[in-house]
Amino acid sequence: MNKLSRSDIFNYAFYMFTDSLVVVMPLGYMSVFLTDNLMMSAALMGTLILVARLVDTVVGILSGGIIQRAREKGTMYSKWITATRWIVSVGVILMFTNTTGTPMAVRCVLSFIAYCMVNCSMNFVQTSQFNILAVMGGASMENRNKLAFRGTQFVAAASILSSLITVPLITGLQPVVGSAYSYMIVSVIYAIPYIFGCHFLAKACLKYERASTVSVGPSIPVREMVKSVVTNSQLLILLVVNSISYMGTFIIMTLAAYYFIYVLGNFMLMAVSMTISTVFGLFAAIVGPKVGVRLGKKRAMVIGLLVGVIGQLLIFFFARNSVVPYVIIGCCASLAGYFYLGFGANYVLDCGEYHFHKTGKDNRAVAMGMMTFPIKIGLIVGGAVGSFGLAVIGYTAGMAPSPDFVSNFMIVFSLIPAALSFIAMLVMLFGYHISDADAARYAKENAERAAAYVAAKAAADSAENTLPSN
Known part of the structure; x- marks a missing residue:
């Protein structure tokens, strides 16, 4: 097995850095771009995104099984990353392309495609990356945590950078190129590094993939893959927890720009707030995971979620x-969130190891594929609550907010996420x-089991090759 080198840890973390940058615009600014630049109503915007997210969820559910099947046939996880990076990058740019000169139906179709x-x-990409964590880390919890924690720190650094430059770039470019084109230019700036991040990760993990026993075993039918999810009680619990938590997260993310524009009345305050928060977040990303290790994964998440509840209640009032x-x-x-966020994909990986240990069937790639499922559910429900919530409380682009609007907005923005957490x-x-x-x-014994399977298969192949021919 190849030793986990510093350069390989860096390449893994750098990918996470660029991955965080490329999703800044889609996650934080797509809603306000559609309503305030492409002039969609809040209800139309919410419907379009809801339908797109439903399609995305179906693909997300299928992706783990597809990757598992391909891996059994020799397709490395790194191949998925290098193959899809171009689609992601072009899609991000298309998402913020100025289509105001076209009919509304065309704008909707292009936004949906993007x-x-x-x-x-x-x-x-993400399912492959989660499996790469297991491949590069091997059976060592220390190595897995080392990759996850360093990746979390790089994500925090990316958050600082994007907080510093996103809003100033958008507002600074608006007088020169117009509002819509300013969003597109920023999306290009964030899409380019992602292409290189994917390349470096794929290159770094290739030698680990060639030597790895992850997903090495007898071929597993599709029905067994499905069964491996519905019979994995701990995975189901984790999916429920993360789905509910992400609902609250994406309500906040959907409405964040509106909070600064219409509640505080100053869009530039978003840059100030995000910069301070993310600079502190880098400190939190360094300190928080260390506290999380002492607490253990379960207690770390429980405490982190509880502090999040208290925080949202305080935001509502103050x-x-x-x-x-x-x-x-x-x-x-x-800080409390990083108690558990630093573990990253290790929660789902633990559930995959648990089921492999319990059943003897290696469906860890399928389990890792399900890690994106809560994000999809969070996007669908949280995005819908945020988008349709705007319509319900009477939002229109460019409006002068009334006290009642602000009060109702804060209920959606703070109290609902608090309840979900x-x-x-x-x-x-x-x-x-x-x-x-x-x-x-589980990880140690599963690695031994996989190694034994490889050895037995090699011995059987060797015996077959040495049989005398007739």
């Missing part, structure tokens, strides 16, 4: 008139039972 290009491709409480509360919640915390507390010690034992 969304599907980005997110459907990301299903294969962040309507000033950005200062919003930033302070957000920083505290960020509280439910997620309870499910995690009472439903998840894999300890860190159990996960380490």
Whole structure:
């Protein structure tokens, strides 16, 4: 097995850095671009994104099984990353292309296509990346955590960079090229590094893939892949927890730009807030995972979600008139969030190891494919609540917000995410039972089982080749 080198850790983390940059515009600015630049109504925007996310979810569910099948036939995980990076990059740029000179139907179709290009491709990229974590880290929990934690730190660095430059770039370019084109230029700036990030990750992981026993085993029928998900109780609990949590997250992300424009009345405050929060987030990304290791994965997530609940309640009461409480509360919640966010894909990987250990059937790639499922559910439900919530409370582009509008907005923006985080915390507390010690034992014994299978298969092949021919 190849030793995990510093350069390989860097390449893994650099990919996560560029991945975080390429999704900045789709996640944070697509909604406001569609309503305030392509002049879609909030209801139309919400419907378009909802349909696109449903398609994305179906692809996400299928991606793990497709990758598992391809891996059994010799297709490396790195191939998916290099093959789809171009589709993702072009899709991000198309998503923010100025189509105001075309009929509304054309704008909707192009936006739908762009969304599907980005997110459907990301299903294969991210599932492959999660499996690469297992391949590069091997059975060592220390190596897996090392990759995940360094990746988290690079994600925090990307957040700082994007917070510093995104809004200033958009607003600075608007007088020169116009509002719509300013979004497109920024999307190009973020799409280019992603192409290189994918290249470096694929190059770094290739030698580990060639030597790895991950996904080495007898071919597994599709029905068994499906069964491996529905019978993996701990994976199902984790999917429920993450789905509910992401619903709240994407409500906030959908409405964040509107909060600064219409509640605080100053879009530039978004850059100030995000810069301070993400600079602190880098500190949190370094300190938080260390606290998380001491707490253990389960307790880390429970405490992190609980602090998030308290933070959203405080934002509802104290962040309507000033950005200062919003930033302070957000920083505290960020530190607690990194207690568990630093573990990244290791939660799902633990569930995959658990099921492999329990059944003897290696469907870890399928389990890793399900990691994107909660994100899709969060995008669908959270995005819909945010988008249609705007329509329900009477939002129109360029409006002068009334006190009632602000009050109703803060209910959607803060109280609903708080309630969702509280439910997620309870499910995690009472439903998840894999300890860190159990996960380490499962990984070790599964690696031994996979190695034994490889040795037995090699011996059988050797014996077959030495049989005398008739």
